[in-house]
Amino acid sequence: MTDQSPSDPSVNDDQNSGIVTRRRALMMGAITASAVVSIKPALAQTAGSVLNCEIPVPGNNAVGGFIAADGSVVSADTPGAFPPAGRNFTGEQVRQAMNGRSLPGTSYDQSQAYVNYIRRLQAGQSGFTCYASLQMPR
Numbered sequence: 001m002t003d004q005s006p007s008d009p010s011v012n013d014d015q016n017s018g019i020v021t022r023r024r025a026l027m028m029g030a031i032t033a034s035a036v037v038s039i040k041p042a043l044a045q046t047a048g049s050v051l052n053c054e055i056p057v058p059g060n061n062a063v064g065g066f067i068a069a070d071g072s073v074v075s076a077d078t079p080g081a082f083p084p085a086g087r088n089f090t091g092e093q094v095r096q097a098m099n100g101r102s103l104p105g106t107s108y109d110q111s112q113a114y115v116n117y118i119r120r121l122q123a124g125q126s127g128f129t130c131y132a133s134l135q136m137p138r
Helices: 013-052 091-098 108-119 128-135
Strands: 054-056 088-090
Touching: 013 091, 054 091, 054 128, 088 091, 091 108, 091 128
Parallel strands: none
Antiparallel strands: 054 088
8 A cells, every 4th residue: 555645646536626626625715805896886886986976957958948847858847847056966866856855955746757757857968977876786
C-alpha cells in the first residue's frame, strides 16, 4: 500500500472533483455575499431618488393649458378647469396624494385634478418616468 496525497495524480478523480466542487461552492458563496452587499445600497439610493424626482403639472407638452377634473389638458376658458400648478411636485408628494392627501398648495378638488393628470401621463411626457417609478413595487 502506498501513501497518496491529494496532489498525487494517481488519486481517484471522484475525490478531486469533490474537493473542486466544495471549493467552487465556497467561492460562489463569497461572490453572492459581496453582490448582496453592493446591491442593497443601490436599491436604497433608487428608492430615495424616486421620492425626490419631480413631475410638472402640466408638463412641457401642455405648457399654458389648464387641467380639467378628469386630468385632461384643456383651454383656459373651460369651466371648472384649474390653472397650471406653477411648480413641480416631488414623487413623495404625488405618492401621498395618490393615497388621499392633497398636493401642497392645492385645494382637494385641484389636487384630485392634478393627480388625474399625472395618472394619464404617457411615455415621452415630462414626469412620466417619475410617475412610472412610483408604480414599481419596492
